[in-house]
Amino acid sequence: MKDKIIISGAGLVGSLWAVFLAKRGYQVEVYERRPDMRKLGGDGGRSINLAMSTRGWKALEKAGIKDEVMETALAMKGRMMHSTTGELTFQAYGKENQAIYSVSRAGLNRKLMDIAESHENVNFHFDMPCTGVNTRSAAIHFKNNISEEKSTLNASFIFATDGAFSAIRSSLQKTPRFNFSQYYLPHGYKELTIPATVSGDFAMDAESLHIWPRGEFMLIALPNPDKSFTCTLFLPFEGKSSFENLNTDEEIMHFFNSYFNDAVPLMPTLLEDFKNNPTSSLVTIKCNPWHLQHKILMLGDASHAIVPFYGQGMNSGFEDCTVLDELATKHKENWSKAIxxxxxxxxxxxxxxxxxxxRNFTEMRDLVGDPMFLLRKKIAAWLHEKYPNDFLPLYSMVTFSNIPYADALKEGKAQDELFEQILSIFDVQKRWNSEEVIRIFEKWLKEKN
Amino acid sequence: MKDKIIISGAGLVGSLWAVFLAKRGYQVEVYERRPDMRKLGGDGGRSINLAMSTRGWKALEKAGIKDEVMETALAMKGRMMHSTTGELTFQAYGKENQAIYSVSRAGLNRKLMDIAESHENVNFHFDMPCTGVNTRSAAIHFKNNISEEKSTLNASFIFATDGAFSAIRSSLQKTPRFNFSQYYLPHGYKELTIPATVSGDFAMDAESLHIWPRGEFMLIALPNPDKSFTCTLFLPFEGKSSFENLNTDEEIMHFFNSYFNDAVPLMPTLLEDFKNNPTSSLVTIKCNPWHLQHKILMLGDASHAIVPFYGQGMNSGFEDCTVLDELATKHKENWSKAIxxxxxxxxxxxxxxxxxxxRNFTEMRDLVGDPMFLLRKKIAAWLHEKYPNDFLPLYSMVTFSNIPYADALKEGKAQDELFEQILSIFDVQKRWNSEEVIRIFEKWLKEKN
Structure with missing residues (x-):
């Protein structure tokens, strides 16, 4: 048996990382703040669906569990935009055979725990919140919520996968020259539901991610295997159209009837859901460094929580596992070097x-209703068809490739400059696939390389 | 007697704010983490000199203590740049009669405490660190470092002036939707000293802030009333020229002889100072909101610690007092509204x-040695002479006016555009005060308004 390794946090990233380490033969001890979610009903607090895409699948494949997860995943091939008058517009995410996949967060988490625990060198310890780090010895403190006992544990390496409100990061924040920011959007979100129809079918197209873009706010819906949709309303906390102004039944119904008229008949429990479900906030966490003494390392939301509008929160956390695993191989399991x-x-x-x-929040809630934006998407898809090796739209780089995000962002900025030129062509609506567009594109390509 | 108000932190801003509140007749209880610095020697940890300018003086004047502080302040009329070969270049900060003033941090702090305590409605409590906030009741926790006793105190209003590492802010950081960032520069700083000469005089010009700009790093020196200079070396922690690479006497002396040759003979205790004095870091703190329940309010470094390169850390903290005092008057001491x-x-x-x-760090350590930058300064001074009402250089807006900083920044960006045009005039070095410059300026002015 190899060294003992501690993982603090049995969420999605922690449970997946346990599988990676188990396969390498380490003794893995996973500590989780909450009770074992597999023994409880419900979803462990957050039921918002996940959109699994290429980076997530790659990590699951490496862990050998892709096929099993794929069984209950639902392909969403594009966005279905709902206008205020109920008109539908479909926009594919990528090519014919490309899709993102709706996956239940709770279901996936349970499955990952089961798979990790099926390795005899993995142990889960529940009801054990981490309460902080001794930043000198790099040992971590736990409290047993059942026995109230406190303990300080050590291991060769410790991975902090304890989420956006990481207790480990709270301790690291007090170490010298630790850069850190937490930024909240002025928007919150609330989950609602569209159940299956009486005849037991999906109430809307099941192969789409539905969006009701309304400028400052939006409603989205993702399909579930039980033929319901999980809906999420993203709305400012304060201001004219805001959570603070939706209190009475009349206010709530008037708001939904005004903006989401076609969805209201599909939501029989709208009022109860709206009043009973919590309003959650949307935080972005950044920090640097991610490690302490090359011995404690943060992964996933603990070091880089992001907002959900690119569907990359879990995917980026899973990619952490892929990348770190590759570095462990590269450095022959010299973990300090890998870290x-x-x-x-x-x-x-x-x-x-x-x-x-x-940035994608603006796109989803606002731009997807803008004709020039849709035209840009159309031209981008056309350029990608014509120049598959030289032009990959930003969305595809992020969602359907493993290109490092920073490279994708850089290329995306270059593409912004390209489209600034293309969209200023006179009468571009009619000439979107003209020789002039090709000329501009080829000049841009030449200058970029 | 009016309500009881608590101030947590008896640094510069806390002590000054106690004076403001005392004059309004409140019962002011000031709690300070450290022992009474007036009973100890030394400087309470940080001896770096302060550069008092218009905003600081305005606050001191409002508090009725400007004249007393001015007595020991030393006017610095401009920057004295030292080249690597020891050539000196002087650059005035403003007009003939304008200067910033070197003031001892510790001396000023002691004086402010004395003045605050001379009001019978002000009490100081030392050795009483704040350990956090009960964020529901908005009461604050203290520990008495002498008796080890813990207490939870409340008051009508609580002002947190407990500095860049504020314990009160640490608690607020955990409240919903609190935006926060701490960012460290890759540079640290270390204090050194140039004593008075054997004949008891200043070793360099006493009416200047001395700068040795060296690109990635710099040395500065500010005069003291005892005719010494306090020097500060700003240098990266890591990299080629860095603190991590200055360990042996040889390395230290080689570095100073290479870059600060003319200063070395003036620093007889250079090696001891370098090895004994700590290397400190440079943090920028931002957060939002600054208050809890309109009852606890952070002022100064607690909510907005900044790096020292514009000489505005204390000045902006003192301006907090001016602005809040004006709002208290405007809202007839309805403090919730003022907050x-x-x-x-x-x-x-x-x-x-x-x-x-x-941004000014780049200017000080790098640009002040750049001929185009010096030319821009010359043109700016000339435009200000010609158009005193329409053109005030950014430095003057920040340092010699009470124009809100955000307005100054905005105007500064507009001025950047102006100088981009002016400095691209052919042969501008010779034509810096030509008709063409005036034409560009007047067009810019017209478009701006």
Whole structure:
């Protein structure tokens, strides 16, 4: 048996990382703040669906569990936009055979725990919140919520996967020259539901991610295997159209009838859901460094929580596992070296997807209704068809490739400049696939390389 | 007697704010983490000199203590740049009669405490660190370092002036939707000294702030009333020229002889100072909101610590007092309303000076040696002479006016555009005060208004 390794946090990233380490033969001890979610009903607090895409699948494949997860995943091939008058517009995410996949967060988490625990060198310890780090010895403190006992544990390496409100990061924040930011959007979110129809079918197209873009706010819906949709309303906390102004039944119904008229008949429990479900906030966490003494390393939301608008929160956390695993192989399991290189190279990629995710909120709630934006998407898809090796739209780089996020962001900025030129062509609506567009594109391509 | 008010932190801003509140007749209880610095020698940890300018003086005047502080202040009329070969170049900060003033941090702090305590409605409590906030009741926890006793105290209003590592802010950081960032420069600083000469005189010009700009790093020196200079070396922690590479006497002396040759003979205790004095870090703190329940309000470094390169750290903290005092008058001492408006309007100004301070580091360590930069300064001074009402250089807006920092930053950006045009005039070195410059300026002015 190899060294003992501690993982603090049995969420998605912690449970997956346990599988990676188990396969390498380490003794893995996973400590989790909450009770064992597999013994409880419900979803462990957050039921918002996940959109699994290429980076997530790659990590699951490496862990050998892709096929099993794929069984219950639902392909979403594009966005279905709902206008205020109920008109539908479909926009494919990528090529014919490309899709993102709706996956239940709770279901996936349970499955990952089961798979990790099926390795005899993995032990889970529940009801054991981490309460902080001794930043000199790099040992971590736990409290047993059942016995109230406190303990300080050590191991060869410790991985902090304790999420956006990481207790380990709270301790690291007080160490010298630790850069840190927490930024909250002025928007919150609330989950609602569209159940299956009486005849037991999906109430809307099941192969789409549905969006009701309304400028400052939006509603989205993702399909579930039980033929319901999980809906999420993203709305400012304060201001004219805001959570603070939706209190009475009349206010709530008037708001939904005004903006989401076609969805209201599909939501029989709208009022109860709206009043009973919590309003959650949307935080972005950045920090640097991600490690302490090359011995404690943060992964996933603990070091880089992002907003959900690019569908990359879990995908980027899973990619952490892929990248770190590759570095462990490269450095022959000299983990200090792997952690050093991970810290040197991964942070800029996390920062990039963090910025892209915030930017995509504007796209989803506002731009997807804009004709010029849709035209840009059309031209981008056309250029990608014509120049498959030289032009990959930003969305595809992020969602359907493993190109480092920072490279994707950089290429995306170059593409912004390209489209600034293309979209200023006179009468571009009619000439979107003209020789002139090709000329501009080829000049841009030549200058870029 | 009016309500009881608690101030946590008896540094510069806390002590000054105690004077403001005392004059309004409140019962002011000031709690300070450290022992009474007036009973100890030394400087309470940080001896770096302060550069008092217009905003600082305005606050001191309002508190009625300007004249007393001015007695020991030393006017610095400009920057004295030292080249690697020891050539000196002087650059005035403003007009003939304008200067910034070197003031001892420790001396000023002691004086402010004395003045605050001379009011019978002010009490200081030393050795009483704040350990956090009960964020529901908005009461604060203290520990008595002598008796080890813990207490939870409440008051009508609580002002947190407990500095860049504020314990109160640490608690607020955990409240919902609290935006926060701490950012460290890759540079640290170390204090050194140039004593008075054997004949008891200043070793260099006493009416200047001396700068040895060396690109990635710099040395500065400010005069003291005892005719010594306090020097500060700003240098990266890591890299080629860095603190981590200055360990042996040989390395230290070689570095100083290479870059600060003319200063070395003036620093007889250079090696001891370098090895004994700590290397400190440079943090920028931003957060939002600055208050809890309109009852606890952070002022000064607690909510907006900045780097020292614009000489505005203390000045901006003192301006907090001026602005809040004016709002208290405006709202007839309805402090909740004053705190609300302060929070709404002051944060963008703090953010602006924070960004300007980081930007000015580049100016001080690098640009002040650049001929084009010096030319820009010359043209700016000339334009200000010709158009005193329409053109005030950014440095003057920040240092010699009470224009809100955010407005100064905005105007500064407009001036950047102006100088981009002016400095691209052919042969501008010879034609810096030509008709063409005036034409460009007047066009810019017209478009701006």
């Amino acid at each position: 050093e290189e991970f810290n040197q190279t991964r942070i800029e990629n996390a920062d990039a997807i963090s910025d892209l995710a915030i | 609300e408006e302060f929070n709404q309007t002051r944060i963008e100004n703090a953010d602006a000076i924070s960004d300007l301070a980081i």
